[in-house]
């Protein structure tokens with residue numbers, strides 16, 4: 171994603187400490203305290219301009235959301251979008267169930283404690299098509315190893331992409347880590363845009379061009395897997 175340099179972006183982020191977290195490391199193990207409750211925490215890693223995480227936080231007030239990206243400008247845009255989505259809040263008003271955090275996910279273990287998260291969304295992660303860049307893909311097994319530490323017993327990863335090669339790589343990566351998948355689809359919106367799932371900025375662009383969206387859910391936590399199997403056993 172190409173970004174224009176802009177003066178004053180950092181100052182703008184610093185003016186919004188109730189929404190924007192510039193030093194996520196200081197909250198490691200303390201996110202529940204930050205939100206002031208013990209509701210489940212769902213994160214989007216690589217949130218971009220923030221449409222998805224904003225809309226999720228509006229739809230589900232009993233879930234705490236954290237959107238993470240590594241660029242100041244994207245955080246600023248996401249903050250603007252979030253305030254609009256929550257009815258046009260001003261810069262000094264907080265959103266009780268949303269935080270936007272600056273972090274390069276290489277250092278994700280510095281920001282979250284073991285078992286602190288319930289769900290990780292990976293939406294349209296950069297595909298990094300060259301083999302020598304495979305380690306940068308957010309579904310590389312080195313990233314998965316970290317996600318498996320910070321997710322709790324109910325932990326899941328929800329992954330969607332327009333890239334067939336990234337999807338193929340990722341399914342292998344999940345399987346290599348011994349993870350079970352469900353709801354795998356090679357064309358999420360085959361019957362029209364799904365209104366039960368919030369689309370991202372990238373997704374809307376790709377759907378507009380008629381491209382298929384690949385998606386799957388990955389069961390990481392022990393309870394998430396047990397409950398899934400129990401549901402399968404229920405009489406139809």
Ligand SMILES: C[S@@+](CC[C@H](N)C(=O)[O-])C[C@H]1O[C@@H](n2cnc3c(N)ncnc32)[C@H](O)[C@@H]1O
Pocket residue numbers: 171215216217218219238239240241244273274275276293294295296370371372373
């Ligand atoms: C292709 S964009 C997708 C944005 C958004 N999820 C969407 O679907 O519209 C990928 C995003 O991941 C972010 N990203 C990629 N690698 C990252 C990393 N190591 N740490 C933090 N963010 C990262 C990029 O900055 C970019 O905003």
